[in-house]
Amino acid sequence: MPELPEVETVVRGLQSTIVGETIVDLEIPWEKALQPESAYDSLIDKTIRRVSRRAKFIIIELNIGALVVHLRMTGKLTPVFPEKHITVILHFRSGNALYFQDMRKFGRMVYTDDPAELVEHLGPEPLSDHFTPQRFIKMLQSKQRIIKPLLLDQSFLAGLGNIYVDEALFQAGIHPQSIASAIPGKNSKLLHKAIQNILSASIKAQGTTILNFSHGDNQSGTYQAALQVYGRKAQSCLVCETAIEKIKLGQRGTHFVQIVKRNSKQIITY
């Protein structure tokens, strides 16, 4: 499922393929995927000026307004014709096209005059200069919530999903059920560093590809090879050989190990 690094990878691809294209027609095989209803008319004859990202949202700026896209679980934006699960097609004057493909149909495209409004509820970007360790420590200190669901809350911190949250907590040696405000500053700082390191490394690897759906020359990332705990239930921890546990936390599969013995590092519940 696309999280920040995967969306960043998609955006970089789009920047070199669709900027400058003018939309001349649309096909909408799955009506719900494009909103509002008036979007069809709004998009005709619009030219793509720039493509950017805010957390997991893709912002396709047009000469008037913008198309804000969220891929959710299984959405993909590709210039290559996908055989199945197409929800929206943008046809360009050049003859090229952009296909919105989404097996589970959760993804959405929204045309808006004011894209900023659609992303104003989001917390800080984890890789921005504004997201300092000091700020993160303060953010955690003010929350009595369980750390894992808190990190998944996009209004708290924007861009992390289930995979990278499990990985970051493991790397920082913090139990996913810890109460945020009880985590010592020193460990919050480690978590901040883990979040940034993991996201940066994953962007470099062009993201994580967990589910590859048979055929499809999808541009797949390689970060899955670097995952330490996600999807490794009952396998042994790569640091200490303890079996990785999987529990349900806030309705999400959650992977962790109780104790990491080597380096005398321990997964601690605060």
Place this chain on the structure above:
DNA sequence: CGGCCATCCTGCACGC
């Protein structure tokens, strides 16, 4: 405010 649940969807793994 936080916790919990349902909703949206489909494909796949599983048991029989």
Place this chain on the structure above:
DNA sequence: TGCGTGCAGGATGGCC
């Protein structure tokens, strides 16, 4: 082989 069931999950919204 094929059927039924459960599970996966990002975001939102309703309820307590």
